[in-house]
Amino acid sequence: MTLLETIVPVAATGMFSWAWLMIAIPALAAALLLLGGKALDKVGPTLAVGAVWASFAIGLALFVSLLGSPVEARAVSVPLYEWISTGQWTITAGLLVDTLSILFVLLITGVGGLIHVYSLGYMAHDERKRRFFAFLNLFVAAMLVLVLADNYLVLFVGWEGVGLASYLLIGFWQHKPSAAAAAKKAFVMNRVGDLGMTMAVMAMLALFGSSAFTAVNHGIGQADQFWATLIGLLLLLGACGKSAQVPLQAWLLDAMEGPTPVSALIHAATMVTAGVYLVVRSHAIFELSSAASTAVVVVGTVTLLAGAWIGTSKDDIKKVLAGSTMSQIGYMMLAAGIGPAGYAFAIFHLLTHGFFKANMFLGAGSVMHGMEDDVNMRHYGALRKLMPWTFLTFAMGYLAIIGFPLTSGFFSKDHIIEAAFEHSTLVGSLALLGAGITAFYMTRLMLMTFFGEKRWLDGVHPHESPRVMTVPLVILAVLSIVAGAVMNGWIQGWLEPATGAHPHEVSWLPTPIGWATMAVVAAGVLVGWLVFGRKPIPTTAPATVNPLTIAGRNDLFGDAVNNTLVVQPTMMLADGAVGVDQRVIDAGADGLATMFTNLSNRGRRLQSGQVRRYALGLVAGVLLVGVLMILSQLA
Amino acid sequence: MTTENLLILAAVIFTIGAVGVMLRRNALVAFMSVELMLNAANLAMVAFALARGGLDGQVASFFVMVVAAAEVVVGLSIIMTIFRTRRSTSVDAASLLKL
Numbered sequence: 161m162t163l164l165e166t167i168v169p170v171a172a173t174g175m176f177s178w179a180w181l182m183i184a185i186p187a188l189a190a191a192l193l194l195l196g197g198k199a200l201d202k203v204g205p206t207l208a209v210g211a212v213w214a215s216f217a218i219g220l221a222l223f224v225s226l227l228g229s230p231v232e233a234r235a236v237s238v239p240l241y242e243w244i245s246t247g248q249w250t251i252t253a254g255l256l257v258d259t260l261s262i263l264f265v266l267l268i269t270g271v272g273g274l275i276h277v278y279s280l281g282y283m284a285h286d287e288r289k290r291r292f293f294a295f296l297n298l299f300v301a302a303m304l305v306l307v308l309a310d311n312y313l314v315l316f317v318g319w320e321g322v323g324l325a326s327y328l329l330i331g332f333w334q335h336k337p338s339a340a341a342a343a344k345k346a347f348v349m350n351r352v353g354d355l356g357m358t359m360a361v362m363a364m365l366a367l368f369g370s371s372a373f374t375a376v377n378h379g380i381g382q383a384d385q386f387w388a389t390l391i392g393l394l395l396l397l398g399a400c401g402k403s404a405q406v407p408l409q410a411w412l413l414d415a416m417e418g419p420t421p422v423s424a425l426i427h428a429a430t431m432v433t434a435g436v437y438l439v440v441r442s443h444a445i446f447e448l449s450s451a452a453s454t455a456v457v458v459v460g461t462v463t464l465l466a467g468a469w470i471g472t473s474k475d476d477i478k479k480v481l482a483g484s485t486m487s488q489i490g491y492m493m494l495a496a497g498i499g500p501a502g503y504a505f506a507i508f509h510l511l512t513h514g515f516f517k518a519n520m521f522l523g524a525g526s527v528m529h530g531m532e533d534d535v536n537m538r539h540y541g542a543l544r545k546l547m548p549w550t551f552l553t554f555a556m557g558y559l560a561i562i563g564f565p566l567t568s569g570f571f572s573k574d575h576i577i578e579a580a581f582e583h584s585t586l587v588g589s590l591a592l593l594g595a596g597i598t599a600f601y602m603t604r605l606m607l608m609t610f611f612g613e614k615r616w617l618d619g620v621h622p623h624e625s626p627r628v629m630t631v632p633l634v635i636l637a638v639l640s641i642v643a644g645a646v647m648n649g650w651i652q653g654w655l656e657p658a659t660g661a662h663p664h665e666v667s668w669l670p671t672p673i674g675w676a677t678m679a680v681v682a683a684g685v686l687v688g689w690l691v692f693g694r695k696p697i698p699t700t701a702p703a704t705v706n707p708l709t710i711a712g713r714n715d716l717f718g719d720a721v722n723n724t725l726v727v728q729p730t731m732m733l734a735d736g737a738v739g740v741d742q743r744v745i746d747a748g749a750d751g752l753a754t755m756f757t758n759l760s761n762r763g764r765r766l767q768s769g770q771v772r773r774y775a776l777g778l779v780a781g782v783l784l785v786g787v788l789m790i791l792s793q794l795a
Numbered sequence: 796m797t798t799e800n801l802l803i804l805a806a807v808i809f810t811i812g813a814v815g816v817m818l819r820r821n822a823l824v825a826f827m828s829v830e831l832m833l834n835a836a837n838l839a840m841v842a843f844a845l846a847r848g849g850l851d852g853q854v855a856s857f858f859v860m861v862v863a864a865a866e867v868v869v870g871l872s873i874i875m876t877i878f879r880t881r882r883s884t885s886v887d888a889a890s891l892l893k894l
Contacts, residue, residue, distance in 0.1 A: 769890030771825075775816045 166444075167657045168374065169237035169256060169310070175225055176236045179255050182215040182265060183308065187301035193294035201290050205283075208293035209276040212300055216269035223262045234259050234657045237310055244313075249369055256310035256373065260658035263507065263651075264307035264430075264437060267514045271429045272300050274632035278522050279421040281628035282529060292332060292419070299325035303430055307437060311372040312361045315438075319357060319402065322431045323350045329426060330418040342414035349411040353401015360394035363387065377444040385449060392445045392452025395438055396459065403435030403489050405463045410718035412486055413470070416478040420525030423478060428485045428521050429514040436489065436510055439496040440503050443659055447499060456497030457583070461590050464490025466716055468597035472604065473712030475701055476535045477524045480605050481517070484561065487594060488513045494591060495576045498583045503659040504652040505575040511651075512568035512643050516560035519636035523554035526629055527609060530622040537608040538699050539617050544610040546622045549630040551610050553637035558606050560640040562599040562681050565670075568644030578673050588673070592680055599684025607692045615699050801842035809835035822874045822884040826867075833863045 172179070189211035193204045200207070226234050235258035243253040257265075276296060283289050302321025309315035331343025364371050367387055368379035380388055399405065404412035415427050426432070439446060439456055446453040467486030474480045492510050495502035527543060527550060528535060544551040560569040573595060581588030616622065624630070670678065704710060711717060808831055815828030837856040844852030878884050 769892050771886045771889070772817055772820075775813075779813050779817065 166377070166660050167232050167235050169235040169258065170233050172236050172238040172257075175221060176238055176257055178218070179222060179236075179238045179257050179308065180240060182218045182269070183255075183301050183304045185214050185218075186211045186297040186304070190294045190297035190301060193290050193297065196290075204290040205280055205293045208297045209273070209280065211297055212269055212273040212276050215300065215304065216266070216273050219262065219265040219269050222257055223266060226257070226259065226262055231657055239310075249365060251311065251313055251371065253314050254310040254372075255308040257308065258658045259654050259656075260437075260440065260507065261307045263511060263655075265304060267511055268300060268303050268307065268430050271514050271518050271636070272296075272303075272425055274635055275421045275425045275429075275518060275522065278424075278525070278629050278632040279419075281626045282421055282525055283419065286419075288332075292329075295325055295328045295332070296421075296425070299329065299426060299431070303434075306434055310374075311370070312364060312376065313371045315441075316357055316361060319398075319434065320354070322426070322434065323347065323354070323402075326350075326415070326426050326431055329422040330415045332419055332422065333417070336417065338414075339417040342411075342417040346411040346415050349408050350401045353398045353408055356394040356397025356401070360391050360398065363391050363394065373441065376442075380445050380448060388445050388448035389451045392442070392449045393455060395442050395445065396452065396455055399435030399438045399456075399493070400459060401435075402438075403432050403493070404486050405435065405459050405489065405493060406466055407721075409463060409466065409486055410715065410722055413479050413482050413715050413718075416476070416482050420478065420521060420528060423482070424518045424521030424525065427482065428517040432485060432489055433492065433510045433514070436492040436496055436506055439493065440506055440659060443496075443500075443503055446497070453497050453499060457494055457587060458497075460490045460493030460495070460497055461587055462490070463487065464494060464594045465590060465597070466490075468594050468601065469708070469712050470715055471601040471712075472597060473709045475538050477527065477537050477540075477605065477609065478521070478535055480537070480601060481521055481524060484598065484601065485513075485517055487598060488517065488561070491573060491576050491591065491594070494580060494587065498579050500660055501579045501582065502576070504655045505572065505579055507655060507659075508644075508647060508651050509569075509572035509576055511647065512560065512572040512640070515636055515643050516557040516569060516640035519633060519640050520554055520557035520561070522629070522633055522636065523550050523557060526550040526625040526633065527554075527622075529625050529629070531616070532620050534617065534620065537605065538697060538701065539615055539620075540609045541612045541616070541697065542610070542614040543622055547610075547624045549624060549633060553630070553633040554610070555606070556637040556640050558602050560644075562602050562685065563595060563677065564681075565678065566645060567641050568639070571644035571648040574670070574674050574677055577677055578671060581673050592673075592677060595677055596680040596684040599681040600688045603685045603688025604692045607688065608697055611693065612697055615697065798842050798846040801845075802839060805835045805839040805842065807835075808832075808838065820885045820887050822877070822886050822889075825886055826870055826874065829870075830863060830867075833859055 186208075189208050193200055193208060196204065226236075235256065238255040238257060240253045240255065242250060244251040276293070279292070279296065283292050286292060299322060302318050302325055304318070306315055306318030306322060309318060327343050327347045330346050331340050333339045334343075361371055364376050364379075367383055368375050370376070370379075380391070397408075400408045412427060412432065416423055418427070446456065464487045467483045467488075467490055469483075471480045471483030471487060474483060488509070492506045492513070495506035495509065527540065527547065530543075530547060530550075531540065534540075556567070560567040563570040563573045577588060577591045577595060580591040701713070714720070812828040812831030812833075812835060815831065816825050819825050819828065837859050840852035840856045840859075842852075844850060874884060877889055881888060
């Protein structure tokens with residue numbers, strides 16, 4: 161396999177040397193909001209929203225500037241300062257503004273900005289609103305560090321930063337034990353992935369003496385293939401943790417305990433896609449190791465089916481969307497693992513998914529807002545008349561995710577399925593199957609939420625959300641529809657400087673596989689309607705013996721697997737260690753001490769206080785010494 | 796007066812002192828027995844000095860006397876204090892310093 165040529169970054173000039181402001185502004189706003197105290201309760205949220213849009217403005221200016229540059233200047237490195245300098249290594253903290261990272265910047269700050277605005281309405285009555293916005297801004301800053309970093313170590317700083325923000329925001333309603341536990345779970349499972357990341361970075365430093373993307377991409381070509389496989393697999397482990405891919409998927413469903421804007425921003429649109437970004441960014445490594453890239457394909461395929469499976473059987477609207485997120489990220493992983501043909505499609509799908517999934521999560525939040533924070537879809541029904549804006553925007557997201565012709569998901573997902581078929585028929589068929597299941601569970605969600613008859617709980621009066629929430633929905637809905645058509649055919653060429661050139665025809669007319677996909681999707685929708693559209697839906701989940709449904713309702717027993725394979729053995733190991741500590745080490749030390757105590761108790765009887773007895777002891781001692789001396793003389 | 800006789804005398808006096816310390820309860824008598832032992836040691840040293848024709852032993856015995864004098868000062872004052880508080884000079888009675 162030949163290494164694709166990516167361009168060498170040029171030094172920053174002019175506007176690009178101010179790129180760090182994109183990170184600094186939200187970071188500063190977060191610090192202000194956290195340290196500012198109650199004085200900022202009123203103005204704080206607005207400040208946070210402004211900070212994100214300021215970053216977006218800078219990002220947009222840089223994007224336009226990159227658009228105007230010649231192709232070979234479409235990667236700009238912005239060195240900031242020398243971060244770590246030891247005898248062997250000098251690590252400079254620097255930013256890399258290229259065609260890949262700028263798309264992420266626009267996604268993070270654009271979608272993030274819309275979600276900030278939405279949160280103004282969604283969190284209006286929360287008394288810890290200022291803290292919420294501070295955490296959101298912290299997240300945006302960390303995520304920008306992640307995508308703008310020019311080396312793996314700085315990327316890792318952002319990687320951990322988004323992990324922290326995710327932890328803080330999942331557990332934002334920490335008075336709920338379930339939220340606190342979910343935050344902890346997310347944090348711990350992410351640590352497992354981070355282990356892979358840290359080991360990969362250490363291997364890079366040991367092999368190449370640098371963790372910069374350019375140095376690693378250059379060095380890996382000369383290194384042994386073993387190292388490419390090892391680093392690739394370690395990076396994949398990190399990506400699995402952050403992107404909730406099998407086998408580290410279990411935290412994402414619980415992460416839905418966080419406020420809904422958080423689910424939309426962090427656990428759908430941006431943070432969970434960081435794994436895909438990592439794989440695409442490290443494409444030079446994965447291209448050199450077929451083992452590592454095959455592992456990526458396998459992980460992606462398994463996850464896209466597992467997520468879709470979970471999505472079909474959940475009643476919690478947010479968990480259906482979370483399963484769907486897993487599944488869609490599985491598609492991206494699959495595309496990224498396919499190789500040069502897939503990178504642009506992975507990023508393409510990532511962007512369109514960012515739009516339509518954020519749209520649907522915010523729509524779900526809007527529904528929950530009107531339904532007294534009830535998340536059970538069996539208590540919904542017939543909401544389309546009462547929440548027209550939410551319904552319409554959600555419907556556009558729905559069309560986009562199932563891949564209705566000419567919506568954004570249609571373009572991005574079809575490309576992935578086609579590339580998968582080119583890669584292998586098996587993977588392609590599974591991806592096609594996933595598309596059908598996606599259509600099925602999204603149809604189920606739509607029918608249960610917006611159609612049928614009302615199954616509301618007593619005292620619930622559904623109402624449309626305020627405009628501050630619906631306007632972001634409308635913008636995202638429009639993007640969900642048009643983004644695909646706008647970027648189709650353009651994004652591949654645009655990403656070439658970052659991911660390498662690869663000729664691939666993008667046709668506007670559906671190929672045979674495209675027709676097949678449409679047929680499968682139509683079948684999925686039809687089955688969904690046959691099962692859930694024709695008869696009333698029970699308000700409690702019906703008991704079932706269908707093993708598929710039972711497995712889906714239990715998150716495919718992900719927690720049980722983790723418990724048996726990891727938690728129980730770890731607990732047993734810990735219990736064993738405690739036992740050894742108490743029964744062997746402590747007992748040994750205690751026994752020694754007891755022995756000396758007993759000995760001293762005997763010995764202290766010699767100390768009687770009787771002077772005459774001491775005198776006797778002295779004389780006896782002297783006599784003994786004398787006798788011994790005499791004996792030794794005689795001998 | 797041979798050296799041998801002197802040493803025998805010193806040993807006898809030392810033994811009397813040692814037995815006195817061990818057997819007598821009265822602190823003053825025990826104290827006097829200690830003095831006997833010291834003097835027996837002095838006698839032995841002087842006897843050796845005489846036999847060897849050197850002055851070392853005699854000088855050492857002066858030191859022993861000085862130390863004994865100082866010891867008497869300290870020891871007698873301790874015995875006085877004990878007697879004042881306990882109305883007794885029995886060493887067996889003063890056995891509080893123990894574990």
